[in-house]
Amino acid sequence: MPATTHRTAAARTRRPDERPEEILEAALTVFAERGYRPATMEAIAREAGITKGTIYLYFENKEELFVSMVREKLRELAALLPPVAYEPGMDFAKILKEAGQKYLEVMMTPRAAQLMSLMIGQYNQVPGLRSLYLEEVIPRGNMELARLLELGQQVGLVRPLDTVIAARSLFGMFFIFVLTQEVFGAKAVTPMSPEMIADTVASIWLEGVLERGNPS
Amino acid sequence: MPATTHRTAAARTRRPDERPEEILEAALTVFAERGYRPATMEAIAREAGITKGTIYLYFENKEELFVSMVREKLRELAALLPPVAYEPGMDFAKILKEAGQKYLEVMMTPRAAQLMSLMIGQYNQVPGLRSLYLEEVIPRGNMELARLLELGQQVGLVRPLDTVIAARSLFGMFFIFVLTQEVFGAKAVTPMSPEMIADTVASIWLEGVLERGNPS
């Protein structure tokens, strides 16, 4: 029957409204730094300026904290990306380049890249991530563009090809740079400006996708 | 006691030369199934049909085992890919499609995809992986194609664009399908044949990269 005595914590501040957000932020930092397993709840708490036990007031366990963090941070990233709206008469190529530029600007940052890396690494170990990807990432990032391409095909602007594959290809072209430059640290070896990447990638994809006769 | 008892001959059959290989094979299986941290030396040993201690006769520790496994399996995969040789007069498009097809054939398998996933997830936690990637993957997979493009530019076949970016883009186009279809399990949701992917991707990239006047 232990009678534990506690010191009077100086900073026993109550901020129930902001806590979850702060914890998620700290979680991303620590998970990104060490990886899912090596990241300790203790370290996350310290990073958030609280103590271990407090995390458990807001999250069931480490796994739920991880999934919540990924969901929240994905949403924050998604919120930074402007919706790609296309209407007849607009400059397709320009829209695409600008969208690509914006995408790289957001994704080619250490934080975003680390988030990707964490997701990929834990994808098959953490059940909650699957639905996150299938329900939030695919529909938004992929299907929208595919539908845009179908539209283009109907007006003869886009070559006849599988639009889902084409759309995902573009995503892959961008993604590989996020992965190599940021996650794999290749930017120290082969530095490339996001502008240059966006320009080149967009032009290759556009030329490859548009109908011959139509100047991009 | 005239009757000596022997263990079965089979149990005594030792193949010391094949041990490391068997261990690496078992390691890939178990690492892929559980991820780096949750994979236990015990489980790897069991998978290899030996006991824990024996692994340490061949590998310094878990990390070295992991890096050795990745290196070995990457080499095995690389060995399956035929070198892309191009000589003037050859059908550039056909070569590319066939190479892409072969690439997907090799990479769009659970094992290869799991290897990728493991690499990405551990990349920043396991020092040895960095050099592996920078020294083995980039030069072979990327620089070769970039040089090929430069050649194409010199003879006016390829548009003037950053060849390293273009080359890596192609890799990304393929890689995204390995990642999504195999690692993320999207193939259950949006099934696509490797042939269709290779064809579509190759044609987009080629059209996007080749000079206008030159029919692919």
Place this chain on the structure above:
Amino acid sequence: MPATTHRTAAARTRRPDERPEEILEAALTVFAERGYRPATMEAIAREAGITKGTIYLYFENKEELFVSMVREKLRELAALLPPVAYEPGMDFAKILKEAGQKYLEVMMTPRAAQLMSLMIGQYNQVPGLRSLYLEEVIPRGNMELARLLELGQQVGLVRPLDTVIAARSLFGMFFIFVLTQEVFGAKAVTPMSPEMIADTVASIWLEGVLERGNPS
């Protein structure tokens, strides 16, 4: 803002005087269900319809709550048992049987049995229980009967034997049924009616204790 909002009147109804009692009641329920250690202050509070912190307004800590609960509930049980009064000329056997019946009626209930079980299990871990037993249980339950027996011996009704041992034996005869039937759940395997038990036990003990010549 002219319209003041009130919480429901019921929610504000506070019965400070009944609080400790309610908490003790909840404590017995939860302690009995889970055991001393696994029972959490949180669960006890919830059971009592209050919050954790409130318990500490009435009890120093978990241990004191436990001891207080045991003391209170023992008293409540004791209050249910009528005092065994004997005066010359009364039917000794009948008194005993009725007292035994009453005792079993009170003790052979899940709640009483759980209380016993808790006491026994924590006896040597919780200092306060010792004095409770030595000062409240022994004198009342045991010594009274022993004195009664001495009286019987003086008038030649009871055989010459150690009265304390004889008295405690009777208690043990009853107790073993409380323990086995209620605590150990043997009543599901070997069901016995309290009446039958009381009758049989009382008759054995009486026959064993009374002087030969005296018909019970």
Place this chain on the structure above:
Amino acid sequence: MPATTHRTAAARTRRPDERPEEILEAALTVFAERGYRPATMEAIAREAGITKGTIYLYFENKEELFVSMVREKLRELAALLPPVAYEPGMDFAKILKEAGQKYLEVMMTPRAAQLMSLMIGQYNQVPGLRSLYLEEVIPRGNMELARLLELGQQVGLVRPLDTVIAARSLFGMFFIFVLTQEVFGAKAVTPMSPEMIADTVASIWLEGVLERGNPS
């Protein structure tokens, strides 16, 4: 990726055959001293002269260790009790007194009493204990005696009464002394010799059970 270095343990002795027994012995000591929950695996290991991890080589978890310990120690106690054999012509009373004496001799020891106390306290928290009690304790300790009584009834030696209740009563008479004297520490307050207890208890029970006409 922590690389833990271990000191060379001086006493890394391998004794797989004796380990389980040693651990069970240590477990009884520590469980008895502190109770189930407060007893730590660390303390049990230290008591056994080994380290925590080693316990887990032999027992699944704390609960299994506890149940295994109770089972083993109950068996050891049971082995100390000679079987009560009765054949016509033997002195029933003498047999009973001697058996009771032996029982108390074995059970009225701190270790045995602590084991009882542990069992009672954990009975409803630890599933494995239920079957232990129902399958091992009841049949051996109770049913044998009940059958003996039935035999006595058939030859007119024993009064007509419920033999199961009578048998269990005797057990209770003894058990209450184990409980009060050893577990509750009443022996410091009301010391009684086991011989005196056995004699008194046996004589009361016998007189109460035997047919009037038959001198015990």
Place this chain on the structure above:
DNA sequence: TATGAATGAGTATTCATTCAT
């Protein structure tokens, strides 16, 4: 070489207790 018993550092999680409001 191979074994597998032993080690012990490391960690997620729980929960009694405190205290600002």
Place this chain on the structure above:
DNA sequence: TATGAATGAATACTCATTCAT
């Protein structure tokens, strides 16, 4: 009085690594 957010000590259990055989 009452709340409930915050604390942090405590602990079962895991598993990479060692080493006597």
